[in-house]
Amino acid sequence: MxxxxxxxxxxxxxxxxxxxxxxxxxxxxxxxxxxxxxxxxxxxxxxxxxxxxxxxxxxxxxxxxxxxxxxxxxxxxxxxxxxxxxxxxxxxxxxxxxxxxxxxxxxxxxxxxxxxxxxxxxxxxxxxxxxxxxxxxxxxxxxxxxxxxxxxxxxxxxxxxxxxxxxxxxxxxxxxxxxxxxxxxxxxxxxxxxxxxxxxxxxxxxxxxxxxxxxxxxxxxxxHSPRWLFLLPGLMLLLAGAGAMSAIAFRWVELDIHTMAYAGAAITLGVQMLLLAAFTRLMGALRGWLPASERKQRWASRLRIEPCLIVAGTLFLTGLAMSLHALELWAAVDYGELDPRVTMRWVVPSVTILAVAGEILLAGFFFEALRIPARQAPPLLRGASSDD
Incomplete structure (x- = not known):
């Protein structure tokens, strides 16, 4: 017919x-x-x-x-x-x-x-x-x-x-x-x-x-479009935050530590959105509601805990070094009063980097969790009532 x-x-x-x-x-x-x-x-x-x-x-x-x-x-x-x-x-x-x-x-x-x-x-x-x-x-x-x-x-x-x-x-x-x-x-x-x-x-x-x-x-x-929902907005936030923080840290612009704090928030949220884009793409491919081309499969194969540990460890050491330098500035005044306009230029970036390191570390474990083979969910997780 x-x-x-x-x-x-x-x-x-x-x-x-x-x-x-x-x-x-x-x-x-x-x-x-x-x-x-x-x-x-x-x-x-x-x-x-x-x-x-x-x-x-x-x-x-x-x-x-x-x-x-x-x-x-x-x-x-x-x-x-x-x-x-x-x-x-x-x-x-x-x-x-x-x-x-x-x-x-x-x-x-x-x-x-x-x-x-x-x-x-x-x-x-x-x-x-x-x-x-x-x-x-x-x-x-x-x-x-x-x-x-x-x-x-x-x-x-x-x-x-x-x-x-x-x-x-x-x-x-x-x-x-x-x-x-x-x-x-x-x-x-x-x-x-x-x-x-x-x-x-x-x-x-x-x-x-x-x-x-x-x-x-x-x-x-x-x-069904993690690129537009997470990836592109997250990339814009990350670049804008990193640019603003760098410009303030090196005194390229006449802005101060208050703006730097907002830049740190933009960086943290941007990284989170990039990770959500990766989570959604991988989950969609594994569950079959997003197509998995050969190129995307190669890309997804790199989303494992080991590379995340390396990146997170490098960022953690960087943030730790910046925090230690801020501590040195405090020690230089015998742990007395500090000028926040000086020390916060080190503290805000270090805290931001440490937070991003933590996000990437946890993301590595979540990538591994997504690869665990699916099993039949119990009734409550499938949306059934407790009386079923």
């Missing part, structure tokens, strides 16, 4: 039959060997019966959530290609030729772009159209270098085999972002075609919750 038209469904009795008829019209007009699958997520309004009566195949998905429904439908699909879309009549299932043509050309993920195809009056809330979608799509392009202008279009097509190989796992609305992000991370061929978004035909509010689901999408984008 060439094509499965997949619609997730939760109480879509008002519009479901219309969507199925349009999809059937497309399959028949184009002479496509295909099917229509309704991934029902616990409807109580007769949607299942409506779908079956209209000639669609109904797949029951017990795990709740938009992503869970789609994942269940993808697993049950028989088509080589899958085109998915919401069952609220906001997308025209009789106009899928552009997506299918791109899939036939060899693309493995074909996204619809509502901003290029047209958005009907009242079809998209103001915040979604002018803030949420543009900002999140921009971040997605920046973080993952995928040529997509509309990250969250609900109408998209893909190679069933290619998408299943990504092992998508998000149960909620962020499933849409996960599909695009992991397709980009794993080098799938991605294309985009214009599609039209119309006002949906439901009388009830949509399942989407603007701020909650927007935050979940943003969180997903950040967590």
């Amino acid at each position: 060439e094509l499965t038209v997949l619609m997730p469904c939760l109480n879509e009795a008002e519009t479901l039959a219309t969507c199925i008829v349009k999809a059937q019209r497309f399959l028949q007009a184009a002479g496509i060997d295909g099917e229509i699958v309704i991934a029902d997520n616990g409807s109580t309004d007769g949607s299942r019966e409506i779908a079956a009566a209209a000639g669609a195949r109904v797949v029951d998905v017990t795990e709740r959530g938009y992503g869970a429904a789609l994942a269940g439908g993808i697993d049950a699909a028989n088509g080589r290609f899958v085109i998915m879309g919401d069952a609220d009549d906001s997308y025209d299932f009789s106009a899928l030729a552009g997506i299918l043509q791109s899939l036939r050309a060899g693309n493995e993920l074909v996204m619809g772009n509502r901003f290029r195809g047209g958005i009907g009056a009242g079809a998209m809330p103001f915040l979604h159209r002018y803030l949420g979608n543009p900002v999140l799509s921009c971040l997605g392009r920046l973080f993952y270098r995928v040529p997509i202008g509309d990250f969250h279009c609900g109408l998209r097509g893909f190679s069933r085999e290619a998408i299943r190989s990504l092992q998508l796992s998000s149960p909620g609305m962020e499933f849409a972002s996960e599909m695009v992000v992991k397709s980009g991370l794993h080098g799938l061929r991605i294309d985009e075609v214009p599609v039209t978004l119309s006002r949906d035909g439901r009388s009830r509010p949509p399942h989407l919750r603007t701020w909650r689901d927007g935050w979940r999408h943003l969180k997903f984008l950040l967590l």
Whole structure:
């Protein structure tokens, strides 16, 4: 079978039959060997019966959530290609030729772009159209270098085999972002075609919750990009702090020890963020939710306790030497009153270096802990209640 038209469904009795008829019209007009699958997520309004009566195949998905429904439908699909879309009549299932043509050309993920195809009056809330979608799509392009202008279009097509190989796992609305992000991370061929978004035909509010689901999408984008979440901000903090501390220590600028203290904090936080970037990258590769290329595997192999011990030991001796020099300055005045503007120029850098040494030492042990083989977690650690 060439094509499965997949619609997730939760109480879509008002519009479901219309969507199925349009999809059937497309399959028949184009002479496509295909099917229509309704991934029902616990409807109580007769949607299942409506779908079956209209000639669609109904797949029951017990795990709740938009992503869970789609994942269940993808697993049950028989088509080589899958085109998915919401069952609220906001997308025209009789106009899928552009997506299918791109899939036939060899693309493995074909996204619809509502901003290029047209958005009907009242079809998209103001915040979604002018803030949420543009900002999140921009971040997605920046973080993952995928040529997509509309990250969250609900109408998209893909190679069933290619998408299943990504092992998508998000149960909620962020499933849409996960599909695009992991397709980009794993080098799938991605294309985009214009599609039209119309006002949906439901009388009830949509399942989407603007701020909650927007935050979940943003969180997903950040967590899967340790470079932008930790690495680059941490590197900027480290360089800015080290530059400021050096300039103050050598009196290149007319700033004093108070600014040096802030510079020390920036260095400490910057190093911590760099370590978190390394932790996240290694953990993602070991757990399979970030790709592990040969280059990255070589890099990860160096993240062990022995190099960390060497670096931490060198920094510790440096910080200790600076602390001893500060002690000498105190001894020179018979351990009496000190001029903090002199001694703190040694104390603040030494304390900063000693703190960084401690961070790197502990990080070495954590790198080793991450490599311990995973075992089945007990119920409480998997999120089950104490009554399970």
